[in-house]
Amino acid sequence: MAKDKKKNSRPRAETPRGFRDYFGAEVTERAAMLSAITEVYHRYGFDALETSAVETLDALGKHLPDVDRPESGVFAWDGREFEDREGDLHPRDALALRYDLTAPLARVYAEHNLALPTPYRRYAVGPVWRNEKPGPGRYRQFYQCDADTVGSASPAADAEICAMLADALEAAGIARGDYVIRINNRKVLNGVMEVVGLLDPKNPEAGEEARGTVLRAIDKLDRLGPDGVRALLGEGRKDESGDFTKGAGLGAPEADIVMSFVEAERSDGAATCARLREVVAGSEAGLTGVTELETIAALLEAQGYGDRAKIDPSIVRGLGYYTGAVYEAELTFEITDEKGQKRQFGSVAGGGRYDDLVMRFTGQRVPGTGVSIGVDRLLAALRERRGATEAAYGEGPVLVTVMDKDRLSDYQTMVAELRNAGLRAEMFLGGGNMAKQLKYADKRTCPVAIIEGGNEREAGIVQLKDLALGARLAAEIETNEEWKAQPAQIEVPRANLVGEVKAMLTRGRA
């Protein structure tokens, strides 16, 4: 019992469930990608904003605490000083970790709008937290990277974000031709709903359920094809297993109108908009939406983005949430998924126009439009594109091994010479013989190890071990004998250390 207690009293060295650590290149590759993206945002005139991870639950909104379940979706806790903890907790006193970067933007804009310029254009990068069940590849802390223009109703603001998103993807390393920005407009969708009788502008609440069914049907176009969608717009659809999904109950003429909306894409933005104008002819809101899309298409065309930013009425994701333009960036190259199936990589960013950002705080409608990049997905795409080749060796530092413990200064001087030449280098600081030191070099994926014992010292030379070559050979060579015969180690004059190491590093990359 006492033993048990002792054992249990040691803390477990574990992250909480759903959290993880990021090591080495996982950190630096993400940082490099985000730095390339935010440089584009900056050039577009957006300003950085960094809010704290912690907000009042009240300011975060959306997720409000109740007695039975103090948090749902957010990490929240009682933020009062201990001595003040009496009586009921007001949401104003509860603290919570932000679940996205938009809610803090709303708080900042409501708090500082007199000091901020209008429009306020900001970008933000950082982790957000979700108190949700974690799953494979789904963590409770992850990065978001957002850019928003708050206080502008102009479609030019939407067009600009689409152009900026294209430039940001290219700056991150996605080649032109490997992505497309698809643009749609909620108002056009509303126009379609109006024309088919599912939306009454005078009573916009009614018919919400049926509209939701239509939206979900359209979203299945990729999977079910036009016939499947059409069935779901009407009575419903029986799938291969025999299960029946109830449809939206539209008559044939109405279902035709919805389908003509979904299939309205033409050869360019102007032609697509002309077709949409026909589809929503009966709806004022719909025509406003088409006019906005026309402006966006014309601006993107004039700036040379016409080939990669397209009006696409089949995009419905987010249409339920946004109030005007909706856009998303899709990567078009193929990958092989977990099941061995080839498919397009898919969406890596999305956004749109909203007009009630600060409503909760001030009661005023302030128009805004913005985009959020899925940082982990884009990073995965870049790794997919670059391939897993290389990268294994060469990430680690050049290692100066320690043969003689009394000569640390000499070894450290070599390291200083290498560092001053801009190379990543270190002296082995652990204990142990050469075998142990080379094992360390292996774990660090060091490209080169430098060895200088007494004999080398007297002869004015050093040994350079090409560990990158060694690793490649080891993968190819069958027997130990062959291995030993390979010239992965050379002697060079001590005076030429830096030049020879550089040459070996270059050889490794050739």
Place this chain on the structure above:
Amino acid sequence: MAKDKKKNSRPRAETPRGFRDYFGAEVTERAAMLSAITEVYHRYGFDALETSAVETLDALGKHLPDVDRPESGVFAWDGREFEDREGDLHPRDALALRYDLTAPLARVYAEHNLALPTPYRRYAVGPVWRNEKPGPGRYRQFYQCDADTVGSASPAADAEICAMLADALEAAGIARGDYVIRINNRKVLNGVMEVVGLLDPKNPEAGEEARGTVLRAIDKLDRLGPDGVRALLGEGRKDESGDFTKGAGLGAPEADIVMSFVEAERSDGAATCARLREVVAGSEAGLTGVTELETIAALLEAQGYGDRAKIDPSIVRGLGYYTGAVYEAELTFEITDEKGQKRQFGSVAGGGRYDDLVMRFTGQRVPGTGVSIGVDRLLAALRERRGATEAAYGEGPVLVTVMDKDRLSDYQTMVAELRNAGLRAEMFLGGGNMAKQLKYADKRTCPVAIIEGGNEREAGIVQLKDLALGARLAAEIETNEEWKAQPAQIEVPRANLVGEVKAMLTRGRA
């Protein structure tokens, strides 16, 4: 009453107490500084590590929950799923925000040590959270920037961190000559304590209180001078107000020994170490410490850091916490403080050697040494050095104003040309006349505004308004008449737009 309720139902747009937002240059200057520092760390062979903000309270340790006061110093909460919330909360189930970057490092090393190389060299940058009373300039979320070598007992690891710290400060923008790295060793201090009878190696717990008094006395050298410290080592000291501070009660010979330790600094590291060797002659631990300092001094000397990394026995800060070498970086230039007094800027980084990092988790002693840079203090120092001059204008984008709403494409094309030339630029996306647009430009600190109305369009020209010059003139000119006479606005051919804007920006910086 009903009205009151309605009013109260709106959330307040406020950060929680002790948290703040960072805008624009506050974010980008910090990011640039941290990027320069971590590049040095990387070149030294350190690998990035990013742990999540959230740890189990158990893994964080030090701050353990108790029934009355679930958190002290940390932000902590019940991390169990709602349905599991019965019975007592185990610290393993409580979640908390990390309060530094060292506790997560300990958890990572204990969790992954088989997969990690030994020594494990890592750097980490990120926010940490403290649940403490906030004060002026003291926030509950702030950045830390750490580098540690775990698993090496070699003084070469300490020397390397000192050299790296010097390089990092220079990379961040602190000039050589404006800083000094001061190094001391806990073992030497222990040796002094042993010699004066305040520490028995066989019973190291005894005398802790008296040793604390000695440590605090030494730490007051700057403020009280040698006589004041000597008084506090003996019976005690009466200050100007008449208040008496009880001393450590050392006899005169013992106090002399402590003073000779504090004042042991000589012209170079070797001479200082020789003097320290005399002072702690009777103590084995003390002599070990001196030998370590000698190795550190010799390594730094050999690598060319002898002029800026000094052995300084008067440094006691952190001596109570660390187990071997202790180092700190001090900025030596003068600033004028809040009270109008000139003083040295002071410490911006500190660290040292510890040997019980993972003890709590594994029961094993693992030696480590590392440094933490005070990000906000270093940033303040860089701003102090650079001066508040400049910076005001030029941070914002070049603004293309909108005279004619039907010609957004033309304006946006100008913007695209400027951006493609690498300039920061945007078209005005808000509503309003020219006065409102220029007011926006002012708030954004735009350096240049571009104006093209119908007349300009026909003539093939654009107007460039030099807002940076305008701002400077406005500060100097008394009357409105003079103001209007200044040539802060010029006409240039539309075809030369990019070149002329670049020229204006350069003129502004000359």
